[in-house]
Amino acid sequence: MSAVLAKVVAHRLFWPVVMLLILFTINLIAFPGFFTISVRDGHLFGSLIDILRNGAPTLIIAVGMTLVIATRGIDLSVGAVAAISGAVACSIILGSPEPGSLATVAVAVSVALLISLVLGVWNGFLVAVLGIQPIIATLILMTAGRGVAMLITEGQILTVNSPPFKFLGSGFWFGVPIAVIIAAVVFGLAALITRRTALGMFIESVGINPEASRQAGVRARGLLFAVYTFCAFCAAIAGLILTANTAAADANNTGLFIELDAILAVVIGGTSLAGGRYSLLGTLVGALVIQTLVTTVYTVGIPPIATMVFKAAVVTVVCLLQSPTTAEAFSGVRRRLALRAGKGVAAS
């Protein structure tokens, strides 16, 4: 019994899931209807659906970020890339004669996604070819990217009136929010491609020891290009959803701090920033923890602006619980307890 328990506790998703359950419980106490999902106007409706919908952009970026972090990298530029893709899409829609037509939106979305691929290749080039530390390589695009987005929007907030584009952010399909469906597709594809093929293992091997994996014949350079490009692609999708949700491109605020939320989701999910083993499922739990935390702050009635203090608390607690020092301390206490119990038996 205790062996099973120890196994469960030792599982790396244990603490994140416990955190999520605690947050759910707090919500349930504060708001008894928390788990009810009703159908209104043919759409699913309820707190859980809200969490999924609002958390979708963060989750999408976090999926890309997980793969980047697994290669011992990091991508700080995702927020800027999201802003650029939103700005590009909105400026194309605004510039076209028919902002409401499906073709215009299709062109705008594809151009935005294509540009994000270029940005991702740029990051990949800096990291894989020039060998710059990822945190700094992506810092360049993070700083310059917002400036580029401002150039595209010419410093204005671009408001578009285009139903098909708006649908991307706030539409429903079979009652499920489009954003959630997109997030599910991205998550599913990433899981399928990296876990049903050897790709995921290659990514992990590059993260654990780049030199050894190179000697074993893994093409690290191509892999790095791929993960950074994928991450930028994810960022662009998230940027489009965020922009479509408000139907406005704001170069300064679209995706502000989303890189931090995404990185947090990955870390809470148990993927180490030191690279190597990664868990997409963990990232999913992490993203849910972050979004549930934000919702909890609302439902409990704490001023929403204090959310950041709680985020800080959650990060600190999860990091400390996952720390090797804590694990050692725990096992030390357990051993001492066991010893004492053993001695007690011997004495009696």
Added chain:
Amino acid sequence: MTNLLDAPERPKRPSRGGGAADRGIGPGSGNRPDAAGGSRVARIGSGIRSLLTSPKYGPVIVTAVLFVAVFVIGGVRYRGFFSGQVFLNLLVDNSYLIVLAVGMTFVILTGGIDLSVGAVVALSGMIAASLLQTGWSPAVVIPLILVLTSVLGLLVGLMIHVFKVQPFIATLAAMFLARGLCYVISQNSISITDPTFVQLAIARIPLGGNLSITPSVIIAVAVVAVAVWVLHATRFGRTVYAIGGGEQSGLLMGLPVARTKVLVYVISGFCSGLAGVLFTFYTLSGYPLTAVGTELDAIAAVVIGGTLLTGGYGFVLGSVLGVLVLGVIQTIITFEGTLSSWWTKIFIGALLLVFIILQKVLTARRR
């Protein structure tokens, strides 16, 4: 003979592009029938080259040259740019950033990073504004802020060292905490009317001629001087460089790695608090959204100033130069008038790129 004595000090690197050939001298070339004047010129030339290509001095020299070049370009292009006061205003406007960059230099020298500095600047501004509003004396408020931010730095340092949390994540948590506390204190801007603060904000110290500086500049210069002394003349400073060069080696040498690693975050916290106080002298208010993204400016300044992000190499004075380069770019954009402010971001990004590639080239050659 002097050639022979000098020779071993000269770095031995693979000769690329005929480097060894035009250096003219090398190990064992002492008794070559070389004209004395020629070899001296060659020696100075190679000395300059080895300075420029060393990871220690190269980036700093490039930054200094860049700063002078940009300043001269500004002077040629705009009337009234080439004056002492424009230069001094660089210090006046960026005194808080200089203090931040000093703290960041310590952290980056050990190979860490501190993302919390911008939020801590905002937090100390909020604490100052709210306490002064309720009638506290500045003589209590300022030390209190410095102690609080140092303690925050201490907690971050302990989290990083004892619990082995990556600096990136630990300081990220501190950033969230500080920014969140700002909002808890107040969501609106609080203006400061305390006479001491107002005095310090408007005070100008004349330097003769029409030149003047603010008290903040003097504080910033003092911080820089102390930091230079600590890094280059104390054991603690040597240990900071040693940790950046190789933490394991430092540990094996018996250096106090743990204490030093925690202390650099305390220093960064203290500097952020002080920078926050200087910033309130500058703005005379506390606002929860001030200094968003300042941590990036500080990191950029340190990198442009030639500190290697992997730690081990770099100078506080280099970081000061980095701040001045950022400042002069901003000044030029202001003088230009037609360029929008977002060009600043693009320029800073481009500069970062250039300097990082430069660092990469320099360190790659050394190995």
